[in-house]
Amino acid sequence: MKISLVLLIAWLMALNSDGASAEVVAVVSAQSTITALSPTEIADIFLGKRARLPGGGTAVPIDQAEDSPEREEFYVRYAGRTPVEMKMHWSKLIFTGRGQPPRQVRDAEAVKAALAAQPNAIGYLDRRYVDESLTVLE
Amino acid sequence: MNVNESVSIERAERKPDVPEARMHARPSHLLADPRLQFPVIGLALLALIWLGTWMLVDSEYRGARAAAATATTKLAGIYEAQVVRALREVDLTLRFVQHAYEDGLARADTSEPMLPALAERNLLPPDLLFVVSITDDEGRIVERTRSPGIDDVAGLPWFDGQRIADDFLISTPQFIPQADSWVVHFSRRLDAADGSFAGIAIVTVDAAFFVSGYEFSDLGMQGVLGILGSDGVFRARRSGDAMAYGETVDYEALVAANADTADIDVNAWDGVTRYTAVRELFGFPLAVVVGLAEAEQLATVKQSTRTQLWQAFGAGVVMLLGVAVFGRMSWELQRSRIALLAHQVAYARRVEYEAYHDTLTGLANRSLFNRLLSHSVQQAKRNQRSFSLLFMDLDRFKLINDTLGHDAGDELLRDVAKRLSVAVRSSDTVARLGGDEFVVLLPEQNDVEQLTAVSTRILDAVREPFLLAGNDVTITVSIGISSYPHDGLDEQTLTKNADLAMYQAKKEGRNLFRFYADLPPSGKQATAS
Numbered sequence: 001m002k003i004s005l006v007l008l009i010a011w012l013m014a015l016n017s018d019g020a021s022a023e024v025v026a027v028v029s030a031q032s033t034i035t036a037l038s039p040t041e042i043a044d045i046f047l048g049k050r051a052r053l054p055g056g057g058t059a060v061p062i063d064q065a066e067d068s069p070e071r072e073e074f075y076v077r078y079a080g081r082t083p084v085e086m087k088m089h090w091s092k093l094i095f096t097g098r099g100q101p102p103r104q105v106r107d108a109e110a111v112k113a114a115l116a117a118q119p120n121a122i123g124y125l126d127r128r129y130v131d132e133s134l135t136v137l138e
Numbered sequence: 139m140n141v142n143e144s145v146s147i148e149r150a151e152r153k154p155d156v157p158e159a160r161m162h163a164r165p166s167h168l169l170a171d172p173r174l175q176f177p178v179i180g181l182a183l184l185a186l187i188w189l190g191t192w193m194l195v196d197s198e199y200r201g202a203r204a205a206a207a208t209a210t211t212k213l214a215g216i217y218e219a220q221v222v223r224a225l226r227e228v229d230l231t232l233r234f235v236q237h238a239y240e241d242g243l244a245r246a247d248t249s250e251p252m253l254p255a256l257a258e259r260n261l262l263p264p265d266l267l268f269v270v271s272i273t274d275d276e277g278r279i280v281e282r283t284r285s286p287g288i289d290d291v292a293g294l295p296w297f298d299g300q301r302i303a304d305d306f307l308i309s310t311p312q313f314i315p316q317a318d319s320w321v322v323h324f325s326r327r328l329d330a331a332d333g334s335f336a337g338i339a340i341v342t343v344d345a346a347f348f349v350s351g352y353e354f355s356d357l358g359m360q361g362v363l364g365i366l367g368s369d370g371v372f373r374a375r376r377s378g379d380a381m382a383y384g385e386t387v388d389y390e391a392l393v394a395a396n397a398d399t400a401d402i403d404v405n406a407w408d409g410v411t412r413y414t415a416v417r418e419l420f421g422f423p424l425a426v427v428v429g430l431a432e433a434e435q436l437a438t439v440k441q442s443t444r445t446q447l448w449q450a451f452g453a454g455v456v457m458l459l460g461v462a463v464f465g466r467m468s469w470e471l472q473r474s475r476i477a478l479l480a481h482q483v484a485y486a487r488r489v490e491y492e493a494y495h496d497t498l499t500g501l502a503n504r505s506l507f508n509r510l511l512s513h514s515v516q517q518a519k520r521n522q523r524s525f526s527l528l529f530m531d532l533d534r535f536k537l538i539n540d541t542l543g544h545d546a547g548d549e550l551l552r553d554v555a556k557r558l559s560v561a562v563r564s565s566d567t568v569a570r571l572g573g574d575e576f577v578v579l580l581p582e583q584n585d586v587e588q589l590t591a592v593s594t595r596i597l598d599a600v601r602e603p604f605l606l607a608g609n610d611v612t613i614t615v616s617i618g619i620s621s622y623p624h625d626g627l628d629e630q631t632l633t634k635n636a637d638l639a640m641y642q643a644k645k646e647g648r649n650l651f652r653f654y655a656d657l658p659p660s661g662k663q664a665t666a667s
Contacts, residue, residue: 066266090266091350095224101264 023127024073026137029115033057034122037137043079045122047089048099053120061102062114062123070108074124171472176465183461184454191450195443199436206413206435210400213356214415214428220351221365221426222419225324227263228341229306232326234261235270235339239328251281269321269342272328273297275335286342287314287321300327300338308423310371311345311383320345320383322373345383349376360410360431366392368423375427377408392416393425405429496570498548499555507569510579511629517581518622524584526621527577528593529636530558532600533614533648535574546606550613557599562592576615577636584621586653593617593651601649616643617651625654638662 026042028034033055037045044050045059053059064071066083075081081089093099105114111123112133122137130136238252238261253270256262262270262283271282277292291297296307304327311320321342330336348365357363364375370389375382387406396403396416403414412429419425494506502510514525532554539547551574558568558576567579578596583589596617603610618640626632635654642661643652654662 087266087344088346088350090264091344091347094264094267095220095347095350097220097223101266104265 024070024077024124025127025130026074026078026122026124027111027115027130027134028122028137029119030133030135032115032119032121032135034120034137035135037122039078042122042137046075046102047079048093048101057120060118060121062111062121063102063104064108064111064124065104065106068107070124070126173465173469176461176468180458180461180465183457187450187454187457191446195446198439198443198446202436202439206430206432207400209356209435210413210415210428210430213430214400214417214426217351217363217428218417218419218426221348221424222422224348225419225422225424228268228324228343229326231261231263231268231270231341232306232324232339235272236326236328239272239336239339253281253283257283263341267344267347269340271340271342273337273340275330275337277337279340280337285316286323286340287312287317288323288342291323291338291340296323296325297338300325301335303327304329306422308367308373310367310369311373313383320374320381322348345374346376346381347374349374349381352376352378354378357428358431358434360412360434362405362408362410362412362414362427362429362431364427366416366425366427368418368425372407373424375407377410382407389425392427393418396427400428400430402432403429499552499570501555501559501576502567502569504569504571507567507571507577507579508629510567510569511633514579514581515622515627515629515632519627523582524622526580526583526589526619527632527636528580528589528596528651529618529620529633529640530576530578530596530615531640531644532574533616533644535613538606538611538613542607542609542611546611550604550606550611553604554600554613554615557602558596561595561599566592584624589619589621589653590651593619597649597651614649616640616648618643618654619651620654635662 026037026039034053037054041050041054046061046063051058064074072083075083075086079086090099090101094101103114105111105123108125108129111125112129112131115121115123116133127136234256235252238256242250242252253262253272256270257265262268265283269282269284269286271279271286273291274280277290277294277297279286279289279291294309296309299305299307307325309323309325311322313320322345324341324343325338328336328339349363352361352363359378362375362377365373366375366387366389367373368389370386372382372385372387375385385407392406393416395401396414397418400413400415402411404411405414410429411432413432413435414427414429417426417428494503494509495501496503511527517523518525532550535547535550538550551570554576555568555570558578562568562578562580565581566583569577569579571577578592580589580592597615600613600615603612605611618636618638620626620632620636620639622632625635638661639652639654639657642657643650645661646652652661
């Protein structure tokens, strides 16, 4: 009985991690000088609160499409904000002239292309799109 | 002897009593009385405390009001600049699209969509909040960055308006159910190559964007930020987290009431009283509305003045208690001083009374009689008046003293004194000179008949039997009478002559009265009495 309960819980947990929408990770180009950034630093860069990179240079955040699941997942996970809250956030920053939202690209492939083109660019995508051209910031 | 002394004697004749003494010892000035003095001081201090507090509270309120008005004006200035910049950016986007459209016409390449190219070159505003679209001359959307929430703008005023001439036109707010949000459309005219109407360019903006500058730290939960069309329709209005779109207000009245200074205004749209500033934008048919809720702005000062009022109240209570305690102490001190003074005065008065009165009978004694006599002589001399003296000596008093005892003798003297006092007028003075000798001083009196009547009354009164130690005792009196001025002009002569007359009465058989004037020459010789 006890063993079956433990098994059930383990199975449920496995199901949960499997069943959750894909895990979104922050990435930079493998050629980038950036190798490590804390989740807070990443969130600040994407919220427009920080532009300078630790090693110098200006960070260039790259967003995915507004209605993409990766984008929602990324902001909930790193900044703890829902799409509606993000819209309010940028609305205020743009209106008060204190910032512009990150450049927006179509999909994961476009993110890779953007990262390859700019050494200071930071993006996010589903872990399964990670390849050798990228460094995952963890 | 002067009048004052006479008065003092008169007073001395009264029985001394403490209440009267206290009355005379009362402080002369009302304010010197602690029962009045301390309440007055207390009330004055209380008035001072409350006046000071009132002035402080008043100045704090005035400061807070002025600060709220100033803050409103400042915020309105900032908000105005932000809105104008946002509108300019929207207009700039429309002009880019106009320009790109005309460029496309020039290249005769109208089939190619033009917006992606603009987006590529970062010439369009962020997709998140701004949607750019283009219509044909019928009002159908032919190209767009996203869905503007509308497919056909034919018949709408901001479309039809562009048919006439190019203008920066602003729609009223429109609700987009799919996005669950309100938007405002801004438009400009697109010209065909021949200058004819070809359609419009539209920038659709989330209406909330225009009030997203709402800072809770500045505006609180009840402040207001709004963008109002000159048509009286709010494009967006925000108070705290509450948004409203498309409300209609009286634009002219609102502008007229709040254009110059940030005045207190009960805002028509939600009934909240605010310091309200309305600024009409230059070059746009819009005005910005900024308001700070009075209740919120004055909450701090209200709190602090409430504290001050409580402090003033507390200080007042403490002060009053202090004054009451001091007042009480002071009053007790003064009361004990007054009591002491009264006691001293009463004592002095009793001593004086005893000095001038006979302790046995309560009649005036020899000292007082002498003073009254001198006084009478002076008065009579000055005013040409007369007075008379009746000298009396009880007949065979020694016999009663010896047979019935001293106590009976004393009682008899007291009874005689009473009868004498009854027999004379109230203005006459009866004195006991010592032993069984009495004298009556009759002011303003030298009429023989009157004196005869008085003397007869005295003889009759004394002759009535006395009840002494259970015995009926009968005693008589001999009276000698002298009158001023004809029996003498000074005290000694008058006394001596009255005494001589009395002596003559004794000689003639007692129980008689004799006038000095009637004495035989032998009787007028001074002999031992």
